[in-house]
Amino acid sequence: MKKCLIVYYSYHHGNTKKIAAVMAEASGAELCTIDELSSKKFQDYELIGFGAGIAYGKHYDKLLQAVSALDLRGKTAFVFSTSGSGKAESNNATLMELLQKSGANVAGSFACKGFDTAGPFKLIGGIAKGHPDAADLEAARKFVREMLR
Numbered sequence: 001m002k003k004c005l006i007v008y009y010s011y012h013h014g015n016t017k018k019i020a021a022v023m024a025e026a027s028g029a030e031l032c033t034i035d036e037l038s039s040k041k042f043q044d045y046e047l048i049g050f051g052a053g054i055a056y057g058k059h060y061d062k063l064l065q066a067v068s069a070l071d072l073r074g075k076t077a078f079v080f081s082t083s084g085s086g087k088a089e090s091n092n093a094t095l096m097e098l099l100q101k102s103g104a105n106v107a108g109s110f111a112c113k114g115f116d117t118a119g120p121f122k123l124i125g126g127i128a129k130g131h132p133d134a135a136d137l138e139a140a141r142k143f144v145r146e147m148l149r
Contacts, residue, residue: 003046008034010033022140074105
């Protein structure tokens with residue numbers, strides 16, 4: 001099995017942390033928060049996942065800034081996110097582009113809904129209540145297993 005690292009930033013409700021933990025359990029990956037990132041030696045890993053919640057259509061800036069400073073030449077990476085909408089293609093595009101600029105081969109992208117009370121959603125009690133749910137967690141397991149093939 002490929003040696004895998006999952007780097008994540010989970011801010012509001014722990015949605016992304018739940019997805020990262022399930023992916024780590026399913027893949028035998030090591031989990032790493034964005035704050036622990038500087039101590040990691042990327043050459044030790046064959047597959048690296050990067051994920052965070054989404055704000056204004058892209059991953060949180062803290063993750064984007066960290067990735068833009070990395071040298072990932074020759075590494076295989078994947079992207080994941082949680083958001084009120086759960087849209088993968090549009091929400092994950094910025095991080096995928098940054099990873100490619102850092103030299104990584106981006107092998108895949110995963111997104112699911114996550115409970116969201118940011119901005120105006122707070123006024124209505126939030127959106128995507130109950131997410132990530134059991135189906136989201138199972139989809140995350142399936143996705144990371146595919147990335148290991």
